[in-house]
Amino acid sequence: MKEDKLILGGHEFESRFILGSGKYSLELIKAACENAGAEIITLALRRANSGGAANILDYIPKGVTLLPNTSGARNADEAVRIARLSREAGCGDFVKIEVIRDSKYLLPDNAETIKATEILAAEGFVVLPYMYPDLNAARDLENAGAAAIMPLAAPIGTNKGLCTREFIRIIIEECSLPVIVDAGIGKPSQACEVMEMGAAAVMANTAIASARDIPAMAEAFGAAVKAGRTAYLAGLGAVRDVASASSPLTGFLG
Amino acid sequence: MEKTNHMEYLPGMENIGSEIQNKIMEMTASFNSGDFTEEDVCRALEKDVCSPRDFMALLSPAGENFLEEMAVKAQKERTAHFGNSVYMFTPLYISNYCENGCVYCGFNCKNKIRRARLNEAEIRAEMENIAATGLTEILLLTGESRKYSDVEYIGNACKIASEYFKLVGLEIYPVNSEEYKYLHECGADFVTVFQETYNPDKYDVLHPVGSKRVFPYRVNTQERAVMGGMRGVGFGALLGLDDFRRDAFAAGYHAYLIQKKYPHAEIALSCPRLRPTKSDGNINPGDVDERRLLQIICAYRIFLPYSGITVSTRERAEFRDNAMKIAATKISAGVDVGIGGHSTSEDKGDGQFEISDPRNFDEIYRALSSKGLQPVMHDYIYV
Numbered sequence: 001m002k003e004d005k006l007i008l009g010g011h012e013f014e015s016r017f018i019l020g021s022g023k024y025s026l027e028l029i030k031a032a033c034e035n036a037g038a039e040i041i042t043l044a045l046r047r048a049n050s051g052g053a054a055n056i057l058d059y060i061p062k063g064v065t066l067l068p069n070t071s072g073a074r075n076a077d078e079a080v081r082i083a084r085l086s087r088e089a090g091c092g093d094f095v096k097i098e099v100i101r102d103s104k105y106l107l108p109d110n111a112e113t114i115k116a117t118e119i120l121a122a123e124g125f126v127v128l129p130y131m132y133p134d135l136n137a138a139r140d141l142e143n144a145g146a147a148a149i150m151p152l153a154a155p156i157g158t159n160k161g162l163c164t165r166e167f168i169r170i171i172i173e174e175c176s177l178p179v180i181v182d183a184g185i186g187k188p189s190q191a192c193e194v195m196e197m198g199a200a201a202v203m204a205n206t207a208i209a210s211a212r213d214i215p216a217m218a219e220a221f222g223a224a225v226k227a228g229r230t231a232y233l234a235g236l237g238a239v240r241d242v243a244s245a246s247s248p249l250t251g252f253l254g
Numbered sequence: 255m256e257k258t259n260h261m262e263y264l265p266g267m268e269n270i271g272s273e274i275q276n277k278i279m280e281m282t283a284s285f286n287s288g289d290f291t292e293e294d295v296c297r298a299l300e301k302d303v304c305s306p307r308d309f310m311a312l313l314s315p316a317g318e319n320f321l322e323e324m325a326v327k328a329q330k331e332r333t334a335h336f337g338n339s340v341y342m343f344t345p346l347y348i349s350n351y352c353e354n355g356c357v358y359c360g361f362n363c364k365n366k367i368r369r370a371r372l373n374e375a376e377i378r379a380e381m382e383n384i385a386a387t388g389l390t391e392i393l394l395l396t397g398e399s400r401k402y403s404d405v406e407y408i409g410n411a412c413k414i415a416s417e418y419f420k421l422v423g424l425e426i427y428p429v430n431s432e433e434y435k436y437l438h439e440c441g442a443d444f445v446t447v448f449q450e451t452y453n454p455d456k457y458d459v460l461h462p463v464g465s466k467r468v469f470p471y472r473v474n475t476q477e478r479a480v481m482g483g484m485r486g487v488g489f490g491a492l493l494g495l496d497d498f499r500r501d502a503f504a505a506g507y508h509a510y511l512i513q514k515k516y517p518h519a520e521i522a523l524s525c526p527r528l529r530p531t532k533s534d535g536n537i538n539p540g541d542v543d544e545r546r547l548l549q550i551i552c553a554y555r556i557f558l559p560y561s562g563i564t565v566s567t568r569e570r571a572e573f574r575d576n577a578m579k580i581a582a583t584k585i586s587a588g589v590d591v592g593i594g595g596h597s598t599s600e601d602k603g604d605g606q607f608e609i610s611d612p613r614n615f616d617e618i619y620r621a622l623s624s625k626g627l628q629p630v631m632h633d634y635i636y637v
Binding site: 022023024025026044045046047072073074078081082085101102103106157158159206209 | 623
């Protein structure tokens with residue numbers, strides 16, 4: 001099979017699994033990252049300290065690309081300011097835009113996300129916007145300079161799986177950017193399924209954080225994403241409504 | 255002296271004309287906890303999303319028989335929304351002067367306690383010592399006295415606090431939305447006000463004098479704070495003052511209504527029980543025992559899975575640590591409810607109530623970590 005890399009804003013990655021770093025003990029981040037084979041890890045900038053106790057930055061393994069997110073931002077302006085702070089804090093040029101003004105379901109605000117994407121992409125950030133899977137918004141994000149699109153599979157933290165399956169399928173079909181499915185994926189099998197559909201990568205946090213054995217679940221996700229990607233590249237066989245006998249009755253016709 | 259009408263606003267108090275108070279009163283009045291059956295509780299526990307009626311069932315006496323099941327469900331919700339994170343902070347009392355006569359409170363204006371108000375240098379000294387522990391979130395508290403701790407004084411304390419801490423919360427007397435706007439500009443971001451009791455008749459008896467006597471002005475505090483630009487607001491009833499089930503319901507329903515009306519607002523709940531005060535050692539939580547308190551905490555988590563829940567130092571260490579593991583998310587550490595005790599060997603002003611968990615920051619950090627929880631110093635960034 002020819003070389004298959006995830007390319008985001010000109011940066012190449014072998015792994016197509018992006019690991020979240022919230023909701024579990026800082027001491028487990030390194031093991032989870034290694035077991036999953038993850039090369040990108042997200043980080044809520046609002047949790048990062050400039051020092052002191054429980055500083056998440058101290059626990060991120062070396063060589064892993066940081067993907068700071070703008071969680072806490074309620075509009076484009078706040079997201080832009082958080083992204084700039086992140087760059088100033090030495091967290092690199094990658095940024096996952098999260099603009100949320102709903103404290104209950106934490107659904108992203110697509111309109112504000114598009115605005116922030118446009119500004120930050122123009123400033124040279126590698127912008128990965130978290131969005132509600134709407135094709136028009138995805139196209140706008142592409143035009144705004146996003147490096148990938150990150151549609152949600154289900155409300156964040158719910159582990160409910162591919163609730164938005166059909167809409168994600170449409171975005172994968174229509175957009176030329178990598179589609180990274182984020183939020184709601186609850187099981188490795190769901191991560192595998194979305195990769196089989198042609199997603200470029202999967203991001204998961206709660207599914208791993210809420211597992212009994214966090215490093216082991218991270219490993220399962222890494223393997224599932226790899227399997228799904230391989231299956232996608234191999235080309236899935238057609239699904240038929242009726243059985244297809246290996247020795248068909250009409251075989252004698254030649 | 256003739257008592258004023260506790261349902262009427264005093265001059266200078268902003269009336270925002272909100273419908274929320276009536277909704278809380280109507281719904282709470284319909285809550286007859288004895289009407290709910292074990293079947294109602296089971297039905298509530300089976301649901302993905304609980305209605306206010308389900309919340310009532312969880313708080314009812316019938317719910318007491320399902321405490322373990324409630325704890326299991328609450329822990330699932332907690333994990334989904336917060337993972338194993340626990341947010342740490344400490345309260346700083348900057349003044350204990352008070353003009354209210356709340357019969358259950360240590361700061362009651364008629365109590366002969368040592369009154370004090372920290373000056374700017376003293377506030378700095380207290381904050382320096384607190385920040386040195388590693389904490390990055392602080393909650394500033396005052397007694398309710400516009401004379402001794404006016405809004406400018408509190409605003410100045412917020413500005414100083416912003417130099418030392420990443421998050422500044424307020425637990426002060428209710429003010430108007432413009433004043434919340436000013437305090438927000440000074441660096442405060444979160445406002446907590448306890449309604450004490452949501453029963454207006456009982457409220458009348460318990461608050462004979464002072465501006466706190468005005469029931470509707472207090473009920474609408476959180477809404478004014480959100481209107482003033484605060485990121486989030488905290489709610490609580492002082493459990494044990496009146497029918498604790500109704501008060502617990504009203505506080506949760508109040509939070510629910512504010513979140514529905516202002517979807518961007520973050521909400522948090524506290525579950526304080528009455529504690530003995532310096533002026534009245536006989537005050538006790540009455541019928542709100544620990545099992546019932548945990549029932550309330552779990553019901554809050556199940557009804558409002560995304561809300562923060564704080565368990566105060568009114569509770570003993572073991573209860574707090576286990577409540578964090580099951581349903582709560584926020585814990586104070588190194589608490590001194592007096593005035594000035596963080597920078598001097600002795601408080602210069604007396605405390606509001608007695609605490610049951612005197613552990614310092616390191617002790618609580620270690621205890622939480624040993625339970626598999628991840629202490630988090632702050633979860634917000636000012637931009």
